[in-house]
Amino acid sequence: MQHILIIGAGKSSTALINYLLEHSEKEQWTITIAEKDLALANNKIQGQKNAKAVFFDVFDAELLNELVGASDLVISMLPASLHIHVARKCAELKKHFLTASYTTEEIQALHGQFNNAGKLMIMEMGLDPGIDHMSAMKVLDELKEKGYELTGFETFTGGLVAEESVGDNPWKYKFTWNPRNVVLAGQGTCKFIQEGRFKYIPYHKLFRRTEQIYIPDHGYFEGYANRDSLAYIDVYNLRGIKTLYRGTLRRPGYCAAWDAFIQLGATDDSYEMENVSNMTHRQFINSFLSYNPNDSVELKLAHYLNLDLDSAIMFKLRWLGMFEDEPIDLRTGTPAQILEHILKKKWTLNPEDKDMIVMWHKFNYIAEGQPKQLESSMVAMGDDELNTAMSKTVGLPLAISAKLILQEKIKLTGIHVPIEKEIYEPVLKELTNAGLTFVEREVEPTFY
């Protein structure tokens, strides 16, 4: 019997736990789910005999030692900052370790220890980062093997609500992942490289410099740039590439409307507002507008942001209730915290809502002297409230790679992100079997 320790049984662990439970009998695994909320963990196990739930606290050193010691492979779904505690214990006790979070220098420092122990640690093994790395590297390696010259690579991912669950919501968006990250998205300066030129977009222009992206059978999306694309030159070994651009997908119209909040200063997280406990939605918006007792908040905002009163952006703001004299119902908060709180009133998934993940890559390359363009896309749909697209796309890469490691089909040691063929090839194959399929198509290259 091999033993798997899963730390954390939250919303995003559903598909991971289900996959491992399903395979546990055939693979002869026992599974321990370590979680602060024992009821939650037991609910995920649903009485399966190879699994048990135990109480967990990452700062209980003795408990951590005991649980990791008893396992062959550990998967952490903890908040990103806590992985390091588990990673050090896995290095010490010589266990494989997997997470879906971005790797850090602190974690990279353990590479030698994992290597010497003959154990593998994979970071960034979820959706984004994770599936994006694997699906991109597959094509990048294929192009390289054919001797083609890669000139550009763009990659976009978005966590959205399924079209069927949009209803009358003009944003066509709800929170399907950490709302705070959605509100703060893009803060700082965005850097990328386009046709060999370094380009910079300040935050207050980011949501007005979107790309229009077409995905067969799903229509148009819009994408805004992620913070630092330049760092990915090294991750994907693309030194010398002329265009590199990473971004986030939304449905058309979202970004221009979201920009209204940015222009107002309503996404600022750097200071606490005054008098929050007495503030209404309308007063929150009015805090960012000039004082004038004779003009309405609507007119002041429309004039400030140069919007027509009957524009789609004004309608989106009205639909959110931003102009209502409804109490915010918070005692303190930064503008970003207050905005998040207001948005949650309308952007929270209903139990019957389904989410959706969209990923899209564009590769430009030169084949036999001719410019070519290949697009690759994946769309994943949630089944229900528990089995969300987010949970599948984050959890299945972890679950599948855990299986492949325990089956000794992946034999790498040390710390890796999934850009190696030994990892991405078998994992992508199994993801396809699970319905997470990339569709590739050659299109006419677009020029500037």
Added chain:
Amino acid sequence: MQHILIIGAGKSSTALINYLLEHSEKEQWTITIAEKDLALANNKIQGQKNAKAVFFDVFDAELLNELVGASDLVISMLPASLHIHVARKCAELKKHFLTASYTTEEIQALHGQFNNAGKLMIMEMGLDPGIDHMSAMKVLDELKEKGYELTGFETFTGGLVAEESVGDNPWKYKFTWNPRNVVLAGQGTCKFIQEGRFKYIPYHKLFRRTEQIYIPDHGYFEGYANRDSLAYIDVYNLRGIKTLYRGTLRRPGYCAAWDAFIQLGATDDSYEMENVSNMTHRQFINSFLSYNPNDSVELKLAHYLNLDLDSAIMFKLRWLGMFEDEPIDLRTGTPAQILEHILKKKWTLNPEDKDMIVMWHKFNYIAEGQPKQLESSMVAMGDDELNTAMSKTVGLPLAISAKLILQEKIKLTGIHVPIEKEIYEPVLKELTNAGLTFVEREVEPTFY
């Protein structure tokens, strides 16, 4: 004989040193000018017999001890962060101490020591902070004494180039003070209170929310808000006031054009740009614009910022040479550092140029049930390259208060900023004699 120690003989010390030298014989003072650059210090003394120059290094504890020990009163023109070293020594050796810099918590902690020693330390005794405090408190105290209710206070100061030295410069602006602070001005969120409502302006909107200000005999100016006006509620003891707004003055048209740099992201100081050593002015601007080999940088910028190609803003940018393929001539830099470097090529004062200081206060109050508005303004002109308006307005408050302390006409002890009548009344009187005069006028109150 009383002895005065002046630390620092830079550009802003000219008027301070001249005033003290002029009064040294009558007042029986000897003056030591402590400065790293001995030639500079000797040049300021011009052979006057009561004064001498000595080499100085703030980190030479023995030297500091000796120089402070031999003096009755010390004035520091060092960079703000270094005052604390001198302040501690003055507290220890029981000497009066004056600076023109903002006070800090670290410095405030010495209050008891100065108090027990029976010595006075005045911080914020320059122009802004300094003359602004004194001239505002004079009116605020007068209104209070008359039993009037203050409803609003706005105060703006600007360091500008004199109208006669503007020439063909469409910005009507040159650097007369620290250029870096001008480039970074306004970063962060601006907070103020207007008619009892807290208002917030994000940096990317700040230069588009200016106030138009008229000063008799000098015409119109425009003002943008300083970062945090709310802190001044306590400084001026104005709790309950409905409107409080502090800002910076420029000539009309400056702010909307400066906003173009902000919109581009060219004032960002948070990251180093790539390939700076090969960059031209034009490429610097192009870094913030979309890639398109068929469109000109001018057209891309005009479209991005919604400007007419023949607009005054485009002309201002063209006048600066922003679209020229002239090498920037820096090896590395943040956008803000590069912009500062380019601006210095055109915005540096010529030897014959004169500078100008403009300060303006607006007081709204209720007198006998009637709303009233009082405006108070001061305009100071530089005489020449050495005797700048900046040097006069920063140096004379220090020099005059030094004289009044040594004459025992100011008897306060401990640490103060010049908001007390005992300080501001005699200092303002002498400033008027020196030509730094406030003109007050009652105007029709403006309403929103």
